[in-house]
Amino acid sequence: MNVIAGDIGGTKSWLAWVQADAQATRVCFEHVYASGEFVSAEALLQQFLADAQQTLAPDAVCLALPGPVQADQPIRLTNLDWTLEHAALQALLNTPQLFFMNDFQAAAAGVATLTADDYVVLNAGDSLRLRSGNGESRVITGAGTGLGLAWMQADANGHYQSFATEGGHTDFAPANAQQERLLAFMRERFSHVSWERVLSGPGVNQVYQFCLHDMTGSLPDELRDRGGAEVNSAAQAGDPIALAAMELFTDIYANWVGNVALLYQPRGGLYLAGGISARIQTWLQTPRFLAACFDKGRMAGLVQQMPIYLITNTRLGLQGALAAALHHRKTS
Numbered sequence: 001m002n003v004i005a006g007d008i009g010g011t012k013s014w015l016a017w018v019q020a021d022a023q024a025t026r027v028c029f030e031h032v033y034a035s036g037e038f039v040s041a042e043a044l045l046q047q048f049l050a051d052a053q054q055t056l057a058p059d060a061v062c063l064a065l066p067g068p069v070q071a072d073q074p075i076r077l078t079n080l081d082w083t084l085e086h087a088a089l090q091a092l093l094n095t096p097q098l099f100f101m102n103d104f105q106a107a108a109a110g111v112a113t114l115t116a117d118d119y120v121v122l123n124a125g126d127s128l129r130l131r132s133g134n135g136e137s138r139v140i141t142g143a144g145t146g147l148g149l150a151w152m153q154a155d156a157n158g159h160y161q162s163f164a165t166e167g168g169h170t171d172f173a174p175a176n177a178q179q180e181r182l183l184a185f186m187r188e189r190f191s192h193v194s195w196e197r198v199l200s201g202p203g204v205n206q207v208y209q210f211c212l213h214d215m216t217g218s219l220p221d222e223l224r225d226r227g228g229a230e231v232n233s234a235a236q237a238g239d240p241i242a243l244a245a246m247e248l249f250t251d252i253y254a255n256w257v258g259n260v261a262l263l264y265q266p267r268g269g270l271y272l273a274g275g276i277s278a279r280i281q282t283w284l285q286t287p288r289f290l291a292a293c294f295d296k297g298r299m300a301g302l303v304q305q306m307p308i309y310l311i312t313n314t315r316l317g318l319q320g321a322l323a324a325a326l327h328h329r330k331t332s
């Protein structure tokens with residue numbers, strides 16, 4: 001059968017046309033598009049159909065979307081000015097089955113497709129004692145254009161079902177005096193300061209601006225617009241303000257990961273994904289990351305038991321959307 005799988009993001013959209021049978025899957029065409037170059041999902045998919053040059057109609061299409069997904073309702077994306085209408089897209093794609101799912105729910109579904117080369121261990125936790133993932137709950141979170149979070153629970157057959165959340169939009173909580181100053185700085189700019197406002201590409205820029213203001217007392221216009229990639233490379237080049245910003249970002253990322261560990265107790269694994277995580281691998285492997293992650297007072301020992309993995313395979317969301325489409329076809 002012919003399947004289109006897509007991982008739609010605020011920055012990039014990754015689409016693939018795949019042929020699958022009971023034995024194997026074969027990628028016929030795959031491409032990563034810059035989301036901002038398209039006015040709508042329709043425009044993006046029209047371009048994809050033209051590029052893929054397939055003659056048959058797809059039997060199923062699964063699109064992973066950044067934002068809350070509710071059946072039978074138009075879907076507004078969180079960090080992209082697109083609204084997706086199920087019926088209109090289904091007609092455009094000429095498919096009998098079009099599924100929408102949350103992007104981190106898809107990333108969660110993609111965890112089952114990973115091999116040992118696709119992730120690194122940040123904290124071994126009790127995974128060896130528990131023989132990792134044997135029916136234990138798992139959770140996946142990560143910073144990209146936004147901050148995603150989904151959790152997974154194994155069913156009676158050992159197949160992990162994934163569940164979306166909008167946890168990235170919960171209230172940011174500062175863990176120390178410096179972070180309290182950051183919160184005050186951000187409250188002047190946003191009516192609601194969520195974890196995503198801090199832990200995302202735009203968030204790296206906010207943290208950098210805060211450090212600039214906090215350390216020098218001024219905020220020159222020419223230094224305001226430094227994106228995640230620019231701040232990260234300036235830090236590596238030794239820029240003291242960018243360095244302070246990346247350290248603060250790493251601490252706050254760790255605080256969030258520690259919170260997620262306490263909320264879900266994911267003894268099957270706490271996975272980090274998202275476009276930023278793999279790109280800041282060196283920061284996540286510094287001792288300060290785990291130190292801040294475990295800094296949970298009387299519950300520090302509990303957080304230490306959770307295995308924490310950094311996923312380095314950037315194709316995760318696409319693989320998850322494809323796995324979900326194939327599983328759905330099999331069970332429907």
Ligand SMILES: Nc1ncnc2c1ncn2[C@@H]1O[C@H](COP(=O)(O)OP(=O)(O)OP(=O)(O)O)[C@@H](O)[C@H]1O
Nearest residue numbers: 009010011012144145146201228229232274275279
């Ligand atoms: N080297 C880097 N260091 C830190 N941040 C980076 C780096 N390169 C890119 N980014 C940030 O990563 C973000 C893009 O993340 P990602 O690739 O996950 O995009 P996306 O899949 O479109 O996002 P989402 O699914 O969250 O909407 C951008 O905001 C960018 O600023």
